[in-house]
Amino acid sequence: MGKGSKPTIGFWYHLAYHHGLTVGPIDAFLEFRGGDKTAWSGELTSSGTIHVNAPMLWGGEKDQGGIVGDLDVMFGEPTQVPNPYLVQTFGAQTAAWRGFSTVAFKGGRYGAMNPYPKPPSYKIRQILQGWDAPGCWYPEKAAILIHVEGPVSDAVLYNELAMAGDVVIGPPTPGGAYIEIDGFDPSDELVLQVVDGSYTAWSRFANDSDNGGRSWTCGVAVTSDTGATTYYLDDPSYSPAHYFPTAAEAHAYALSQPPGIFTGSTYYRLHFADWVVNLNRGGLSLKVIRRGRFLHAINPAHVLYYSRTNSDMGRESRASINDASLRAAADKLYAEGFGICPDWDPANESVEDFEKRICKLIGGSFTRSLEDGQWYLDLARGDYVLADLPILNDDDILDFKEQPAILDNAVNSVSVRYFDPQRKETIVTAPTRALGLVAAFGTIHQTTDYRAIPAADLAARIAQRDVMASATPKRVFDLATMRKTYAWRPNQYFRLQTPKRGIADMVCLVGDKQSGTLKSGAIRMKAAQDIYSLPSTGYVHVEPGVDTRPPQTPTPITAQRALEAPYVEIAAMLSRADLAALPAAVGYAMAVAANPGGDLDYTMMVADATGNYADAGRAEWCASATVVESAGYVETAFTLAGGSGLGGVAIGMGALWDDEIVRVDALDVGAGTITIGRGCADTVRQRHSAGARLWIYPTGFAYGATEYTDGEVVDVKLLPNTGSQQQDLASATALPITFGQRQARPYPPAQLRINGMSNPSSVVGAITVTGVHRDRVQQADQLVDSEMAGIGPEAGTTYTFRYFLNGSLVNTDAGLATPSSTYTPSGAGIVRVEIEAVRDGLTSYQMHVREFVVGLPLLDETGVPITTEDNQLIIMG
Template identity: 25%
Template sequence: MGSRKKTQTVGYRYGLTVHMGVCYGPVDQVQKILADDRDAYTSTVTSTQTVNINKGDLFGGDEKEGGLRGQMHIQMGDSIQTPSPLLTAQLGTNIPAFRGVLGFVYKGIMSANNPYLKPFSFIVRRVLSGWQNGLWYSSKALINGRDANPAHIVYECLTNSDWGMCYPTASIDDANFRQVADVLYNEGFGLSLIWAQQSTLESFLAIIFNHIAGSLNIDPRTGLYQIKLVRQDYDPNSLPVFDQDSIVELVSYQRAGWGELVGEVTVKFTDPVTFEETATTVQNLATIQAQEGVIPQVISFTGITSAELASRVAQRELIARSSPLAKVKIKVKRKAWNQLPNDVFKFSWPKLGITAMVMRVASVDTGSLDSGVITIEALEDVFGMPANSYVGQQGNEWENPLQPPAAAPYRLFREVTFLEMVRTLSPADLSYIDPDDGFPIMYASRPGAGYYDYTLRIDGADVDQGDHCAVAVVSDGLDKEEFTTLILSVNDSSQVTVGEYAAINDEYVRIDSFNDLTGEITLARGVIDTVPHEHPANSVLFFGDGANTVDQTASPIGAFLQAKVITRTGMGTLDPVMAPTDTLMIQARHNKPYPPAKFRINGEYLPENTTGPITIIWNGRNRIIQDRNILDQTEASLMPEDGTTYTIRIFDQANVLCRTLTGLTGTSYTYPLDDEVSDCGGMQTHITVQLFSVRDGIESYQYHEHRFGREYEYDLGYGFNFGGSWGN
């Protein structure tokens, strides 16, 4: 008889049903499910449902530690949630629904060759859901599509009656909270944090305010909770003044020494993709040089998930830690009854040579009513430093690398073109633009190193913050026919992009080549809605594509706007009085047809003299067809917009208009000699021709123009011959 072959067991797969409660619910969405820090399920879930997980090789397959193969029932935690069918199958129907808790029930294979449960983790977003009394200020709750507005976090921590502080909403200064929410939203200052309840809510709120540089105060006038942010949001001239008339006692005054300063700040934040901790570092080279070494400091802001925001916060912290700021402790009369942490005031003390130093309150001790004295500890405000005035200050050899803000030396205040609209707006948004409106745009250069950005102020109101653009000075003048020139220098050559546009005076050009070593630059002339112009030596070329500021508020045709560029450095912002004023009249430029291109007279672009009839030719342009393309003057003719015609104006030798030819629909026109003589009153030594587009009565933003000499041939016996029969 033969023997039966025995089967051999080489390992086991392990499975179970597990119920995991994660956090308070409901939540907006579950973005990812991980096991042992590996992606188990990556599709976004926004409602209670069961999903299949089929990752049998997640931990290496059967030859190693197996993987997951089963079902995950996701319970979002809403108020109508029912018991999980995966749980009732194991425990029966007499179990709760676990409403108000985000839960996960997994049933299936968990591993192979390893009886230990791999740890699960979950990436969850909760910003809009779970509010007890409805979402407060919904339009500003979500920042960057993933983070919560810190003002909303604070609001819910104060008012939630399940896990929060249970304060009524009436105890919140709603207007103040909304204003703070607007500021943080505009800054892109969203946070993603977990409060695990191992710490108090007070300590959690302290983490929030440490991130955003702010504090929670109770307004002594209203008794309402307010948030105060540390921002440059004050007018130094309107601040209260504490001096010898109001200060009972100067308890202490000291200024940080160089040995106490930090020259390098590293901010730790959370990578939004991997959710791992990462870092960004900034340095103050002047402080490092003065100390002859690097004194670093590492700060954890793990609620930040944006590298750009982390860099800005690192710069904020560096400015505060690398500047030799003054500290003061004063006892003040009841005049300071309304001072709160992070409020600002001006401090004057002639004995120390201090006049109107802007200070920010660090702490306030209101004392007792019978004493009538309030004790304030304050720190010199980093944003208020430009307004400080020091009298009799002892000099030293150190030169501050941070200079007081100065005006932007080069500015170009223009109206947004159709090309810029197409590049920044969706077709749907573009369709909502009123054809009779216009939008101003500012290009402004950086005054020097250490300048952050600037605020564009139009008609006295701040409209937006903008980045400085690179500029270059053209060494020689440019005539209408030149394409290549030399530039003296570029303050940031990284902003010079071949193929993009730049602006010089009232002409847009395309950058076709640039040699940073020799300074040679080649330009395509008269692009977008402009034509070639003459430019004198030392004209400024603005590389403003992507580095500009646009007022998003529409202005009607004929509106006259006045703009100021308010620059900002580590020492503060420019006094608006010191900022030059640039003006602009709105023409709804984006709605004007593009002018024709390749303007030629008798086959030449800019002839000095001509003989015989005048033949004018051109190429059509179409802003709609061109879309985002920046065509030069020589490129092929395009079918113009519907309703577009061309107009030619003829001026005599005295520059008096003598003929207007309208309604032209082709791409050429010949002006006979006899018409010239008839229209202009005889023979002319010089004549001027203008050419432009017209669509439905709207003229192109610019027109071609050329003045040239006229030469006439003699016909012996008959006088002059103009190619016709004049003079017989």
């Protein structure tokens, strides 16, 4: 059983609180933040409990902790009962809070080290709920989707969806197999992208009909309810057309391709191709994401309807609203995509002032008619039929004054200040200018506050509207009229026809209006030429900027390893006294991982005998790359691909290549080349396939202080950390380690030679195997490669040589004081030689293995080897 301890450096704080959100009920609870960092996000659509698991939100235990615990969200339904936790914590006098949306944090962890809690904040949606009976007016047009810069939400459906030949086979044919992914809104995006580190190129056999022996990329066809078929990493013929000389090049090609993005459907079907190759010789892993890029905002017409009729605001009957007028305005605003996210504080703003603010924003008027007493919403959009407009002529006008149109002091540059609810940030658009006036009079700039605007595109259109209204020469009139205009409402259109004043026919808008006095029945009003329509597009693009904050959602690790620590690393960690006292049966866990994205670092979690995981410490990402070439026993120079963190590599550092420890002797990051010393520490030179990953582990590795004993098996999970979140433990891959006294085992001999050769293909006659000593204790933390001069031996070390002929053990030389042995085979065939070191009953962690032919192959007259019918060489003894 492992043992170890950690000092107490501080404490977690546990909070219980009850916060009010708004008048309820609400449509959905969307996000919970602490100190402006997201602790939970999703979509809760009814009262319930969410579990917040963000222990790293403010840096974890090494900084100011995070949030871990349950949050009860109470929507404020009419049937809501007192919250059991609040009753238990604060007493039986706790109210049910019907009609109010509230949250209760139930005593979980809320920060560490710092006794001052960071303020929480919440994002909710309230569009369809919260209305007085009979419910939301005109619900079909209540919610408006607003496109925002960047994703509103990302839901990872598959971290690694395997595209292997034994999963789904065939092109998209009727009745063919597929994987279906549903639950999409047509506005959502399906995103497919290759997962780094989990891709293996598919290959052809040499005798395949075409492109024999080459590697190729697998493709996927995507179909949907729209009937369209789209291909990703493939071509319309549904054949794997991308061939490459090596698997590493195929891998690099797949990673270089942009993500596949699909939208407009409610479900998608993925069809994988494996019909050219009959056997599964590789695979492709995809990350599948459902991405929402639209924000649900409310129609301003609904805001005004609510403010005038709901019991918590205007309190008027719905019969006082002209339904046709409000529906027409709602349809127009919906078509314009004019969704807003307004706020209202009754302590600082009256209902009337709130309505005026909304009307100013949308370019409309919400007024009561003097004819029928109903409320009308009139938008200045230029939507009228000329023949249907009322006419005001000379006979109706008692007094006429025209205000001079002077542009030298007119605002000619407008910015809009709005609030982005996704980023929880106030943003100011770039100026929208009337360039002609700027050139003539200089810049006269104005920044207008429209905090209900939630998105950049709408803010730019409003800025364009406002600058046009200010900078366009327009005619404004002060009129005194007969009673004909008594019932005209602000923002209604009419035709002004006064030939004696030089106006034959002009469409105008009603402005401010006074209905007269007892002494004079004349109606006084302002009228303006119509120029106020909302542009369909803006000329200024709001640059969303680059979010310099690191990503907050952890990316699962795809390239990782866990192993028992070798002696060379333990010697570097422990003092000389601790190293000398270390029992032979003790071992330590070690792990490396490559950064899968923009994550900060990772935490190594190790399971105990009961399966419970404990934090073994945080570690930096390890510099790594894949080796393009395959390798035998003698090569030392290679090409690297897909490197990360190589800028931090220093000459002389150790590296793990499969199970072989090597030393970095030269590295050119730009050229992607490396030279290494091979077979270091307790490992020997090994064969490696192309694409094997090289870990330069001194740049970053996890190392646990807990001691484990011989034969103990533990599971390790590596959890990536961002600045505020850590991957959920359950979703991480378990990496098993079996401890086997690695640090105590003797080192195998080095400089292996067979009849003077490192790796002979054939030997004739006697076999002489030689090597030089290695000494674990003397070498300590130094990386000595297999071709360097002998060191040692460690006291008590002997060597064992085993010889196999055609698969059968024919000779063993054991207990040798020097790594040297000679054996003469009794016949011809394939010889396998194994060489290992032994000390105190422990064999070396690895042993040398070589295979070669004993005897000479039979050749024909041209020098080509003669083989049997099953392609076996004929050997002469």
